[in-house]
Amino acid sequence: MEVGIVGKPNVGKSTFFRAATLAEAEVANYPFTTIKANVGVGYTRAPCPHTELGTPCSPRNSECAEGIRLVPMRMIDVAGLVPGASEGKGLGNQFLDDLRQASVLIHVVDASGTTDIEGKACDEHDPCEDVRFLEEEIVAWFANILKKSWTRFSRRVQFEHLKFEVVVAEQFTGLGVNEDHVRQALRLSGVDAEKPAQWSDDDIHTFCSALRAIAKPIIIAANKADNPKAAENLEVLKKTFPDTLVVPTCAEAELALRNAARGGVVDYVPGAEDFKINEDAKLNDKQRHGLELIRDRVIRPLKGTGIQKVLDTAVKDLLKLIVVYPVEDENKWADGKGNVLPDAYLVPQGITARQLAYRIHTDIGEKFVCAVDGRSKRRMGESHVLDDGAVISIMAKK
Ligand SMILES: Nc1nc2c(ncn2[C@@H]2O[C@H](COP(=O)(O)OP(=O)(O)OP(=O)(O)O)[C@@H](O)[C@H]2O)c(=O)[nH]1
Numbered sequence: 001m002e003v004g005i006v007g008k009p010n011v012g013k014s015t016f017f018r019a020a021t022l023a024e025a026e027v028a029n030y031p032f033t034t035i036k037a038n039v040g041v042g043y044t045r046a047p048c049p050h051t052e053l054g055t056p057c058s059p060r061n062s063e064c065a066e067g068i069r070l071v072p073m074r075m076i077d078v079a080g081l082v083p084g085a086s087e088g089k090g091l092g093n094q095f096l097d098d099l100r101q102a103s104v105l106i107h108v109v110d111a112s113g114t115t116d117i118e119g120k121a122c123d124e125h126d127p128c129e130d131v132r133f134l135e136e137e138i139v140a141w142f143a144n145i146l147k148k149s150w151t152r153f154s155r156r157v158q159f160e161h162l163k164f165e166v167v168v169a170e171q172f173t174g175l176g177v178n179e180d181h182v183r184q185a186l187r188l189s190g191v192d193a194e195k196p197a198q199w200s201d202d203d204i205h206t207f208c209s210a211l212r213a214i215a216k217p218i219i220i221a222a223n224k225a226d227n228p229k230a231a232e233n234l235e236v237l238k239k240t241f242p243d244t245l246v247v248p249t250c251a252e253a254e255l256a257l258r259n260a261a262r263g264g265v266v267d268y269v270p271g272a273e274d275f276k277i278n279e280d281a282k283l284n285d286k287q288r289h290g291l292e293l294i295r296d297r298v299i300r301p302l303k304g305t306g307i308q309k310v311l312d313t314a315v316k317d318l319l320k321l322i323v324v325y326p327v328e329d330e331n332k333w334a335d336g337k338g339n340v341l342p343d344a345y346l347v348p349q350g351i352t353a354r355q356l357a358y359r360i361h362t363d364i365g366e367k368f369v370c371a372v373d374g375r376s377k378r379r380m381g382e383s384h385v386l387d388d389g390a391v392i393s394i395m396a397k398k
């Protein structure tokens with residue numbers, strides 16, 4: 001699972017990335033601070049079933065903090081995008097290649113409206129413009145790939161009777177686009193898959209726009225929400241893009257809180273709606289005041305900093321993934337070595353018991369006999385659809 005952080009320069013992408021991953025990345029108040037992409041690990045949260053069991057867990061592929069399982073995902077913070085990037089403007093389109101593996105994009109927008117379309121400081125700017133241009137750049141990136149060998153490819157579909165989705169998915173190899181994405185994009189755009197040779201530029205654009213929405217869905221982080229001008233822009237963004245998820249964020253506050261928590265100054269769990277200043281911490285007046293400001297301007301009005309909310313919403317509502325816990329022993333919820341709830345798997349909603357078995361190991365998928373629900377101890381057949389948070393033991397032929 002990979003998450004891409006995108007947006008025009010100077011909006012707070014690297015601050016968001018650092019806050020989410022605690023990895024180092026340069027942050028500065030001018031455009032194009034980031035040139036080479038930063039890669040790190042962020043987390044999505046799920047309730048950990050160990051709290052029901054009353055036994056501590058021993059996670060292997062994830063972490064557990066106060067009853068919350070943190071499931072890792074790769075995050076990538078790329079260079080700022082400007083209009084025309086897909087034709088080489090700004091830092092050009094190399095950053096787009098950095099986004100190939102991303103299955104979801106977090107578009108960081110400056111909701112305070114104090115940076116212009118190229119990321120330079122200004123008094124007023126409409127962030128809706130940024131949302132439109134960024135989407136168009138990604139669509140243009142898709143369209144350029146498709147157009148590169150359009151003639152040859154459309155002929156193969158029309159005259160050699162090859163399946164459109166097979167040929168298109170081939171074109172996009174390495175971009176995380178599969179045949180199912182193409183089929184969905186065809187349905188959504190209503191273009192004629194039988195006669196691509198007759199497609200106009202508009203048809204290509206309509207199709208690529210649908211493919212972008214399916215293969216690289218976007219969630220908007222309306223950042224710099226601590227700025228007094230942000231509230232109004234946030235409402236405009238939500239109204240203008242009613243079908244897009246928009247979450248207000250303050251990356252700077254999240255970074256400050258995570259650093260303070262790491263230094264033992266505050267008790268703060270990412271995603272929490274409050275934090276506690278540690279009484280033993282030696283803070284000067286300025287530091288204490290800074291933390292109180294974060295509480296008054298960000299945490300209270302926004303019910304948190306929004307950073308973790310963006311990640312959790314992207315996984316749950318946009319990608320429609322759930323977390324399941326495969327175990328070997330359905331009574332102790334442990335693996336063969338006695339590790340309790342060792343693995344947390346991010347899987348698509350609607351996954352069946354047998355599909356999960358295949359994800360664990362091809363061999364287990366092939367020799368699947370049945371699965372057992374760790375809670376009810378009921379047996380389930382191969383086509384049983386798994387619930388979010390399921391604890392599952394899979395029986396396979398020896
Ligand atoms: N007020 C406020 N400022 C922020 C916030 N997040 C980031 N900033 C500031 O915005 C400026 C740009 O931050 P970066 O994280 O470097 O932005 P970027 O989008 O990675 O910029 P490029 O790498 O140049 O594209 C810095 O001065 C940050 O401190 C926020 O939530 N609120």
Ligand SMILES: [Mg+2]
Pocket residue numbers: 013014015026027033034078079080
């Ligand atoms: Mg940056």
